[in-house]
Amino acid sequence: MCEIAYQNKDITSKLFAERFQGKSLNIYGLNLPPVRQALPTNIPQIIANELRIDNVFLLEDDTIAVIDYESDYKKRNKHKYVR
Numbered sequence: 001m002c003e004i005a006y007q008n009k010d011i012t013s014k015l016f017a018e019r020f021q022g023k024s025l026n027i028y029g030l031n032l033p034p035v036r037q038a039l040p041t042n043i044p045q046i047i048a049n050e051l052r053i054d055n056v057f058l059l060e061d062d063t064i065a066v067i068d069y070e071s072d073y074k075k076r077n078k079h080k081y082v083r
Helices: 008-017 075-082
Strands: 035-039 055-059 064-067
Touching: 008 055
Parallel strands: none
Antiparallel strands: 035 055, 055 064
């Protein structure tokens, strides 16, 4: 029997993120410069929980975009991401 990982959507999103190089994040409704590269999410200077951060992109203008995916739309999640 093959079990599906609890974080299966996060795992899939990270695999797809590797293909964002040179692409736009407009599909998420974000008017940002194109992605230069997907950056690692295990940032040693910051204590990061794998369940808290899904993708980090370096954009063409040298800014950083943190994209987090949710399985369900919940109003309370908006407060989580404002921080």
